[in-house]
Each structure stands twice: as structure tokens, then as C-alpha cells.
Amino acid sequence: NVTIETEVTESDPLPSWNEGATKSAIMDFVSDVSNSESQNFIPIADRIATFDNDGNLWSEQPAYFQLFFAIERVKALASEHPEWQTTQPFKSVLEDDMKTLASFGEHGLLELVMASHSGMTTEEFEQIVTDWLATAKHPRFDKPYNELVYQPMLELLDYLRANDFKTFIVSGGGIEFMRPWVNEVYGIPTDQVVGSSIATEFDYNNGNPVIRRLPKLDFIDDKEGKPIGINKYIGKKPVFASGNSDGDLQMLQYTDSNSYPSFQLYLHHTDSVREWAYDRDSHIGKLDKGLDEANEKGWTIIDMKNDWKVIYPFQLN
Amino acid sequence: NVTIETEVTESDPLPSWNEGATKSAIMDFVSDVSNSESQNFIPIADRIATFDNDGNLWSEQPAYFQLFFAIERVKALASEHPEWQTTQPFKSVLEDDMKTLASFGEHGLLELVMASHSGMTTEEFEQIVTDWLATAKHPRFDKPYNELVYQPMLELLDYLRANDFKTFIVSGGGIEFMRPWVNEVYGIPTDQVVGSSIATEFDYNNGNPVIRRLPKLDFIDDKEGKPIGINKYIGKKPVFASGNSDGDLQMLQYTDSNSYPSFQLYLHHTDSVREWAYDRDSHIGKLDKGLDEANEKGWTIIDMKNDWKVIYPFQLN
Numbered sequence: 254n255v256t257i258e259t260e261v262t263e264s265d266p267l268p269s270w271n272e273g274a275t276k277s278a279i280m281d282f283v284s285d286v287s288n289s290e291s292q293n294f295i296p297i298a299d300r301i302a303t304f305d306n307d308g309n310l311w312s313e314q315p316a317y318f319q320l321f322f323a324i325e326r327v328k329a330l331a332s333e334h335p336e337w338q339t340t341q342p343f344k345s346v347l348e349d350d351m352k353t354l355a356s357f358g359e360h361g362l363l364e365l366v367m368a369s370h371s372g373m374t375t376e377e378f379e380q381i382v383t384d385w386l387a388t389a390k391h392p393r394f395d396k397p398y399n400e401l402v403y404q405p406m407l408e409l410l411d412y413l414r415a416n417d418f419k420t421f422i423v424s425g426g427g428i429e430f431m432r433p434w435v436n437e438v439y440g441i442p443t444d445q446v447v448g449s450s451i452a453t454e455f456d457y458n459n460g461n462p463v464i465r466r467l468p469k470l471d472f473i474d475d476k477e478g479k480p481i482g483i484n485k486y487i488g489k490k491p492v493f494a495s496g497n498s499d500g501d502l503q504m505l506q507y508t509d510s511n512s513y514p515s516f517q518l519y520l521h522h523t524d525s526v527r528e529w530a531y532d533r534d535s536h537i538g539k540l541d542k543g544l545d546e547a548n549e550k551g552w553t554i555i556d557m558k559n560d561w562k563v564i565y566p567f568q569l570n
Numbered sequence: 571n572v573t574i575e576t577e578v579t580e581s582d583p584l585p586s587w588n589e590g591a592t593k594s595a596i597m598d599f600v601s602d603v604s605n606s607e608s609q610n611f612i613p614i615a616d617r618i619a620t621f622d623n624d625g626n627l628w629s630e631q632p633a634y635f636q637l638f639f640a641i642e643r644v645k646a647l648a649s650e651h652p653e654w655q656t657t658q659p660f661k662s663v664l665e666d667d668m669k670t671l672a673s674f675g676e677h678g679l680l681e682l683v684m685a686s687h688s689g690m691t692t693e694e695f696e697q698i699v700t701d702w703l704a705t706a707k708h709p710r711f712d713k714p715y716n717e718l719v720y721q722p723m724l725e726l727l728d729y730l731r732a733n734d735f736k737t738f739i740v741s742g743g744g745i746e747f748m749r750p751w752v753n754e755v756y757g758i759p760t761d762q763v764v765g766s767s768i769a770t771e772f773d774y775n776n777g778n779p780v781i782r783r784l785p786k787l788d789f790i791d792d793k794e795g796k797p798i799g800i801n802k803y804i805g806k807k808p809v810f811a812s813g814n815s816d817g818d819l820q821m822l823q824y825t826d827s828n829s830y831p832s833f834q835l836y837l838h839h840t841d842s843v844r845e846w847a848y849d850r851d852s853h854i855g856k857l858d859k860g861l862d863e864a865n866e867k868g869w870t871i872i873d874m875k876n877d878w879k880v881i882y883p884f885q886l887n
């Protein structure tokens with residue numbers, strides 16, 4: 254018994270995090286609110302932790318991974334859509350003209366998603382995502398996209414759950430694009446994923462019911478949408494929120510207003526060598542107002558370069 | 571050790587259910603799919619069980635309990651709305667004219683809900699629901715509404731969870747009307763509640779962020795809406811679905827199409843003495859097509875009068 258207790262006490266739940274202010278702040282908060290004798294104790298039912306996904310649990314450079322998926326889908330479907338040869342933003346996708354594609358901005362991206370993520374059943378879409386993950390490779394690391402998840406964040410998710418936090422994803426990405434793989438990769442079940450969604454319809458289908466995906470937006474889980482999505486899906490204000498861009502600011506503000514003690518965490522991409530360095534001027538994952546507000550309010554900021562020993566699980570010995 | 575094992579084996583997880591075909595069918599299914607050596611074994615992550623609420627986990631007569639709540643809210647707000655004295659359906663509420671109120675049907679009910687469930691923050695609404703439950707009494711039983719839950723169904727929820735099923739509510743009722751009390755009463759956390767909802771907006775509120783409820787419909791979780799809501803919130807097809815009306819039929823059909831073995835359960839209100847007896851011709855909780863399809867497909871039907879030893883927890887010795 255003595256041996257076991259010593260082991261537990263001495264083991265480090267966050268071995269890929271360097272010692273320092275960030276790691277201490279996280280562990281101090283979690284120990285404090287999980288301690289039933291602390292005045293900051295939070296009952297288990299209220300230990301809600303929400304995590305942004307793109308650029309926060311996995312990388313998002315050189316473009317959102319869901320955009321690579323949408324591009325592959327558009328190419329796969331192009332033979333059924335001869336009009337795409339002459340219609341933007343499809344034309345630039347088919348011509349591998351990423352510069353022109355980028356010029357269409359968020360609206361162009363949404364058009365690609367609508368056209369390529371709808372028209373099939375939810376089960377068919379799940380299979381398409383699964384097949385893509387099994388075959389597609391990231392242009393820089395030549396690894397499946399879902400291996401580009403952050404090892405230190407995997408440890409943080411485990412650590413929170415070991416302390417009876419319920420962990421959720423709250424992402425601007427597509428909810429059904431994430432659900433097929435997040436349980437295996439993050440240990441987060443499908444019903445604990447909040448994301449952007451398109452409308453669906455029920456089809457009795459002669460006794461073989463299916464849900465069909467429609468080319469119509471249902472919900473955008475970004476900025477103000479994040480607290481709205483949290484209220485809609487979770488129904489409780491989080492006590493721990495983690496993000497990496499201005500799109501997460503409202504989620505962090507909302508969490509900060511909890512009457513329980515709460516923790517706000519921003520991941521700052523500062524590692525131009527092992528990952529990417531970007532913040533205020535980036536088109537992807539812009540972190541500007543959020544950085545100012547984090548500094549003002551004393552929220553915790555992860556300095557990727559200095560706080561993390563390793564980035565991805567495949568880099569572990 | 572021997573004593574403990576005997577106790578567990580001999581204890582009855584469903585003591586308020588009479589022995590018979592219904593109880594056996596439930597227990598046979600749960601034992602079979604939880605047994606890792608059975609060919610019907612279902613992995614824990616896929617053991618999703620969905621329950622309708624009104625008339626299935628608690629009573630719904632002489633009117634939906636949420637209608638009693640809406641009526642009380644309309645009366646409480648009437649002084650701020652002099653126009654309601656002469657505008658239907660509000661006029662009939664203020665005159666206690668339930669017959670005229672009923673003539674406005676679902677649409678009238680929706681108007682009452684919009685007017686009385688919006689305009690406040692989500693936290694204010696939660697407090698209003700909690701206060702109502704603490705003071706309002708059911709007209710027949712003179713008990714708080716959330717004591718009119720079905721003891722046998724509480725046991726079924728516990729039994730399923732003891733066998734690693736994840737239990738969800740999937741109800742046509744308001745999601746935020748249910749969330750304040752369902753964890754205490756049913757052991758179901760707020761994020762495992764699917765229901766009808768109104769739109770909300772995020773208000774930064776000078777650094778004290780709140781979510782405001784708007785008089786605008788967001789989602790109706792009934793009929794085709796139930797499988798759509800299940801896909802939206804849970805992201806997995808259930809293996810166990812329980813309801814009491816034609817509004818649950820699509821949920822049961824959807825569950826029945828699971829590639830795993832699945833269980834469909836209808837509660838038939840047959841007890842005119844201890845509860846109410848109603849089915850094909852009822853305006854509330856109409857069970858007509860569902861009853862035919864249950865008989866055709868061999869789904870399990872609870873005969874409330876004969877299958878249940880007791881209806882409500884307060885009737886236990």
C-alpha cells in the first residue's frame with residue numbers, strides 16, 4: 254500500500270508540460286476545486302470543461318483540416334457537377350488554386366462545405382470521414398490528420414477527467430466531421446461534442462429510417478455562438494474553458510462569469526519550429542482581442558514553445 | 571463474500587414491476603446485450619437509451635404539466651400586458667376558461683410558451699421553474715408536479731445505468747423547463763436532455779455575460795424531430811427507446827433500425843383508477859399508430875394497470 258500511494262503522489266499527470274507558471278496554475282486550480290475541504294470546492298456535477306478543437310486540440314495550419322477534407326470531397330464529386338468547372342469557389346479547388354480560393358474567405362469555405370457535406374445520410378457521411386482519415390496525409394508532417402493532436406492537451410483532458418470533470422469539445426468545426434474520431438483520439442463521446450451543423454431530415458425510407466444531410470446551415474458554433482451552443486447542448490456554465498483564438502473569447506468570458514471559481518486558458522502558438530507561430534495577424538486562428546483580454550484579466554496563456562516538451566504523440570520516445 | 575454475492579444475485583432491480591412478459595423482456599434484453607460472451611453484446615459506448623418524458627417518466631393529465639406552468643406565468647405577467655385581457659389565447663387563460671384555451675390547440679399552447687418563457691436570462695428562467703416546482707401542486711394529487719414521476723421508470727433508469735447504458739431524455743417538452751430538476755429526480759444530467767427549445771442570444775452585459783431567451787422557436791423535438799434531435803445532440807442511434815405516444819413513433823422506428831439488437835418500449839396508459847386510461851382518442855398523449863406498429867413489430871408494451879405494482883414514489887410503503 255505504501256508503495257502504491259507514493260507512486261500516485263509522485264507521478265506527474267502532465268508529463269509533457271514543462272514545470273512553470275502555466276502548469277502550476279492548471280494543477281493548483283484543479284487540486285483546489287476538487288478538494289472537498291476547500292472553500293473553492295466545486296461539486297462534481299458542475300465540473301464542466303469545454304475545449305475548442307482547431308488549433309487547440311489539433312493543429313490548424315496551413316489551413317483548417319476540415320478544408321482539406323472539403324477539397325477532397327469537391328474533387329471526388331466533380332464529375333457529377335460539370336458546372337463546378339466554371340463556378341467559384343469550386344473552380345479554384347479543381348485547379349488547386351489555393352490563393353484564389355482564400356480570396357472567397359469564410360463565405361467560400363461555407364459554400365464548399367454545404368456542397369460537399371450534404372446530400373448523403375449521416376451514416377454515409379461518417380464513413381466518408383473515417384475513410385478520409387485513414388488515407389489522407391498532412392502536407393507538412395505526412396501523417397494522418399488525427400495524429401496531429403497535441404500530446405500535452407491529451408494529458409490535460411485525462412487529468413481533468415481523473416478529477417471528475419466532464420470534458421466537452423466546443424468547436425466552430427462541423428459536429429459530424431468530429432464525432433467519428435474524437436472518442437478514440439480524445440476520449441470524448443459523441444454526445445459531448447458541440448460544433449457547427451447543417452440541417453437534417455428524417456426519412457422513414459420504407460422501414461429503414463435514415464437521417465439525411467441537407468445543404469442548409471443549422472448552427473454556427475463560433476464567437477457568440479459558443480456560449481449559445483454551450484447553453485443549448487450542455488445546459489450549464491463551464492468552470493474550465495480552453496481555446497486559442499478570438500473565436501473563443503465569448504466562451505471564456507461566459508466561463509469567467511461562473512459563480513464558482515473558474516479557469517480560462519488560451520493556447521498561444523509561439524513555436525515556429527515544432528509547429529507554427531501566429532497570433533494577431535493570422536487569417537487562421539487569429540488571436541488579438543483575446544490576447545489583450547487574457548492579459549488584462551490574468552487568464553492563463555500557454556506559451557507553446559516554452560510550456561510544452563513535445564507537440565504530437567508520435568514525437569514521444 | 572458469499573453473502574454479498576447471494577444478495578446481489580437475489581435482489582430485484584425492478585421491484586415495482588410485476589413478474590410477467592414485460593419485465594422479463596426488459597431484463598432478458600439488458601442481460602443479453604451486457605454479456606460480453608453473448609453474440610448480441612453491445613459495447614458500452616453504444617449503449618444509448620432514450621426516454622420520452624411527458625406521460626412516460628411523469629404524468630401528463632389532466633394537461634401537460636408545462637401548460638400549468640405557462641398558465642401561472644401568463645397570470646404572473648398579465649399586469650405588464652394589459653392587451654392580454656382582450657387577446658386570445660391569453661384571455662382564456664386569465665378567465666380560467668380551459669375549454670376555449672383547448673380550442674386553440676398546439677398553436678395556442680406554443681403562443682403561451684413563447685410569451686411566458688422568453689424575455690429573461692437562462693439563469694432567471696431556471697429560478698422561475700425551480701420556484702414553481704417548490705410551490706405549485708397538481709390538481710388531483712395535491713403534490714408538487716415532480717413527485718408525479720413513475721416509480722417503475724425510476725427503477726428502469728437505474729437498472730439501465732447499472733448496466734452501463736447512458737440514459738437520455740428526448741422530449742417534446744421545453745429543454746430548459748426540464749433541466750433544472752431532472753438530475754435530482756431522474757439522475758439525468760443537463761447535457762443528457764434533448765427537448766424543444768427557443769432561440770437565445772449572448773449578451774456581454776458589461777462584463778457580466780448572460781444568455782437571453784428570445785420569443786422565437788428554435789427546435790421542436792417531436793415526431794420526426796425526435797430522431798433529428800437524437801442525431802443533433804447525441805450523435806448515435808439508440809439501442810433502447812421508451813415512449814408513450816405517436817409522437818415517439820419515429821424515435822422507436824429509428825432505434826429499431828440499429829444494426830445492434832435494440833429494444834422498443836411503449837407505455838400504455840391503462841390504469842383509470844391509479845393514474846389515467848387513454849390511448850387512441852386522447853388529445854394528450856395520443857397512442858394510435860404507435861400501438862398498431864408496436865403490435866405488428868412485436869415491440870414491448872407496458873400495461874400500466876397490470877405491469878406496475880405502484881405508480882408514484884410517494885405511494886411506496
Ligand SMILES: [Ca+2]
Binds near residue numbers: 306308309500538
Ligand atoms: Ca481554434
Ligand SMILES: [Ca+2]
Binds near residue numbers: 623855
Ligand atoms: Ca409523451
